[in-house]
Amino acid sequence: MPRVAVIPGDGIGLEVMREAVRVLEAVESRFSPGCELVHWDLGADRFLRDGITITDEEFASLSNDHDAILLGALGDPRVPGNQHARDILLGLRFRLDLYVNYRPAVLLDPALSPLKAPGDIRLDIFRENTEGVYVNLGGTFKEGTDRETAIQEDLNTFTGVERICRAAFEHAVKRGRSRVTLVDKANAMPAAGRLWRRVFALVASDFPDIDTDAMYVDAMAMDLVRRPTRYEVIVTGNLFGDILSDLAAELVGGLGAAASANVHPGRHALFEPVHGSAPDIAGQGVANPLGAIASAALMLDHLGHAEAAQAVEEAVVAAVDGGVRTADMGGDRSTEQVGTWIADRVLSGG
Template sequence: MPRIAVIPGDGIGREVIDQGLRVLQHLDGERGLDLVFEHLPYGADRYLETGTSITADEMQALRRYDAIFLGALGDPRVPTSQHAKDILLGMRFQLDLYINLRPVKLLDARYCPLKDRAPEEVSFVVFRENTEGLYTGIGGQFKRGTPDEVAIEAELNTRKGVERIIRAAFEYADARGLGRVCMSDKSNAMRHGHDLWQRVFRAVAAEYPAIEASHLYVDVLTMEMVRAPDRFDVIVTNNLFGDIVTDLGAQLQGGIGLAASGNIHPGQAAMFEPVHGSAPDIAGQGKANPLAAILSAGMMLGHLGHPDLEDRIERAVRDCLQADRVTRELGGTLSTSQVGDAVIAALDA
C-alpha cells in the first residue's frame, strides 16, 4: 500500500497536481494499486500564516512515505522565496535525494525548436548531482557594500557524492540496455574538484565495459545537445551544470511545460515534480498546462514498480500532443482540467 505525500504548493501547483492525481487515481482504480494519498499544507499560505515553512520533525516525517508528489513553490507575497528554499532544498539535502533525474524526450516533433528532428533523435536522460557542488552555500562576503567587497562561493565535491551519481548513471544505462554514458565537467579550468570527477568517472566506467563512456566539457556539451542530440543516451554532471543543461534539454523537448523530474535516493522516499514554476499570474484561471505534472506522476509510478504504467502515461500524453488536445500554451484550446480529461481518455483508448 504505497503512501504518497502530496504537496501542491503555490500558484498553479495546485491545479496541475490535481490533474496528476486524477490520472493516478484512474489507474489505481483500474489496477488496484492501493495508493494512499496524504495532502500536506507546505507552501506560501502556511508560511505567511505561521512564519514556518516546514519544521525539522515534518521534514524527517517525509522519510516515512514511499514517494512525494510536489507541485510548484513560489509566491510574490514571499519575495525572498524563503519558504520555497526551505521546502525544496530542504528535501534535496536533508533527505539526501542525490539523483536529480531529468528525462529529455521529444514526444511530438512539432514542439522541437530544432529543424527536422524526429522524436527518436531527442531521447536521453540527464543525471544531475543534487546535493553538492556550488549549491551547498559554502562561502561568504567580506567588506560588503564597499569598493573592496569580496564574495566567495565554494564548490563542494566529495568522492562519495561523485561516485554515487556516476554509478547511478551507469546502472541506469545498464539496466535499460542503453549504450552510452557521457560525463560533463569543466576540468580544463576547475582543476581540483573536476579532476576528482575525471578520475572517478574513469574508474566506474571500467566496471561497465559494454557501455561507451565519453567526456565533454560543459560548453561543448551544450553545443552538441543542439547540434546532435541523438548522440546521447545518458548524461551525468554536477549540480550547477546539470541545472543549466536540463533546462536546455527541456526546451529541446518542447519547453518546461513538458518537463518532468525525479529527485531520488534509491531505497528511500523519492520526490517527483514538474520542472516549471508556480506561475502565479495565471493561477486559478484554468490556463495551466498539467502535462509535466502528469508525466512526473508517471515517473513516480515507474519508481514504485510500475514501469508499464509510466509508459502508458507517456503514450497518452504523446497522443494528446499529436491530437492538439492541449492548453493554449502549446497551441490548443483546452483548459487545465480538460487536458486531464483528454489524458484519461487516451489511457482508455
Template sequence: MALIAILAGDGIGPEVTAEARRVLDALDLDLHFEEGLVGGVAYRATGHPLPAATLDLARRADAVLFGAVGDPSCDGLERALRPEQAILGLRKELGLFANLRPAMLFAGLEDASALRPEVAGAIDLVIVRELTGDVYFGDKGRRTGADGLREGYDLMRYDEAEVARIARVGFETARRRRSRLCSVDKANVLETSQLWRDVVIEISAEYPGVALSHMYVDNAAMQLVRNPGQFDVIVTGNLFGDILSDQASMCAGSIGMLPSASLDTGSKGMYEPIHGSAPDIAGQGRANPCAAILSAAMMLRHSLHLNDAADRIDGAVAAAIAGGARTGDLGGAMSTRAMGDAVLAKL
C-alpha cells in the same frame, strides 16, 4: 497500501498536481494520499517553507509528489526562509542525491521545439544530475574584500564518494537504455571537475558494457541544440545539471512536458515537474499538467515498481498529444483541466 505525500506548493503547483492525482485515482491503485504545506504557502501559514509536519509526512511516505515552490512576495525574506529552500531541505533530509530528468520529443510536438523538426525529433535522453553537493550546498556568504568592495562567494566542492555515487546512477541508467554515458564537467579550468572526471573514469571499470565519453559543459550546451540525438544519458553536477536540463526541455518542445525524479539510495523518491511555480499564470487554468502527470508515472515506476501502470500513463499522454491536445505553451488553447481530461480519455 502505499502512502503518497502530495506537496502541491505555490503558483501552478496545486493545479498540475490535482491533474496528476486524478490520473492516479483513475488507475484504481492501492494508494493513500496525504497533503502537506510547502514553500511560500507554508511560510505564510507556519513561518517556515518546510514545516516540521511536512517533513515528517515526507519521511513517512513511500514517495512524494511535488508541485512547485516560488512566490515573488517572499523574495525579500532572508534566504533560509524563502520558498525555494524547501526543495533543498527535502533533498538533504531525505537523502535525495540523484535527479533523473528524461527529455524526449512527443510525436506531434515537432513545431513546438525551438529546433528544426528533423533535429528535435531525435531527442531521447536522460540527464542524471547530482543534487546534494556543488555550489548549492557549499559554504557561501558575503564579505568585504581588502579593497573595501562587497564580495559574494559560493564554494563548489565534491568529494570522491559523492561523485562515485552519482556516477553509478548514470552508468546504471545508461545500461538500461542504449549503453552510452556522457559525463559533463569543466575539467579544463575547475579542480572540482578534474576530480569528477577522474572518479567517473575509475567507476567506468565496473561497467565495461557502457561506452563513456566526456564533454565540457559549454560544448554540451552547444551540442544539445546542434545535435541532441547524439546523447543517451548525461551525468553531471548540480549546477551544470540544473542549466542543461532546462535547456533540454525547450529543445523537446516545452518545459511543461518534462518530469523529474529525485531518488535516494533505495526506492524513496520525490517526483516533480521541472517547470517551477509560474506565478504569472497561477490560478488561471493555463498551466500544462503533462509534466506533473508524467512525474506521477515516474513515481509508479521508480518508487512503487508498478511499471505497467506507469507505461499506461506515458502512453495516455503520448496519445493525447498525438490526438491534438494542446495547452498554451504547446500552441493550443486547452485549459489545465481539459488537458487532464484528454489524458484520462486516452487512459
C-alpha cells in the same frame, strides 16, 4: 500500500497537481496499485498564515511515513526571497539526501522543437543533487560597499561523484542505452575536473559494454543544439546539470512538459515538474499539466508499477499527438481539459 505525500505548493502547482491526482485516481481505478495519497499543506499560504515553512516533525514524517513525495511547484512573490521554497525544496533534497536528480527529455512531436531537424531526441540527464555550489559554502565580505567580495565554493566529494556516476551507468544498462557522457569544466576547474574524470573512469570500468566520453559544459551546450541525438545519458554536477536539463527540456517542447525525479535509491524519492510556480499565469487555467502528470508516471515506475506508468506515458503521447494541448504547446485546451482527457484515456485503456 505505498503512501504518497502530495504537496501542490504555490501558483500553478495547485492546478497541475490537481490533474496529476486526477490521473492517479484513474490509475487506481484501472490498475489498483493501492497508492494512498496524503495531501500536505506546505507552501506560501501556510507560511504567510502561520509563519512556518516546514517543521522537523514534518521532515521526519515525510522521511519515515511516506514512500514518495509528489510536489507541484514552490515560489510566491509575496514571500521575500522565497524562504519557504528554499526551506522546503532544498531542505527535502539535502536532508533526505536525494542525490540523484533524473531529468528525461523525450521529443514527443518534432513540431514542438525549436530545431529545424531535431531527429529522435531521447536524452536522460543525471544531475548530482546535493553537492556543488548549491551547498552554499562561502560568504560575503564588506557587503554593500564598493569593496564587496563574494565567495561561493564548489564542493565535490568522491562519494558524491561515485554514486551519481554509478546511478547513470546502472540506468543505461536497465534502459538499454549504449553511451554515458560526463560533462564538466575540467579545463577551467581542474581540481573538481580531476576528481570527476577519475571517478567516472573508475565506475565505467564496471560497465565495459557501455561506451563513454567526456565533454566540457560549454561544448555540450553547443552540441545539444547542433546534434542532440548523439547523446543518450549525461551525468554531471549540480550547477551544470541544472542548466543543461533546462536546455534539453526546451529542445523537446519546453518546461511545461518536463518531469523530474529526486531520488536516494532504496530510501526516499521526490517527483516534481520543473516549470516553477509561474505566478503570472496562476489561476487562469492555462498551465500545462503534462510535466506534473509525467512526474506521476515516473513515481509509479519507481514504486514498482511499471504497467501503470507506461499507460500514463502512452496517454501523454496520445494527447500530444491528438492536439490535446495547452497554449504553450500550440493548443487551445485548459489545464483541466488536458488532465481530464489523459485520465479518461488511462481509464479506458484506449
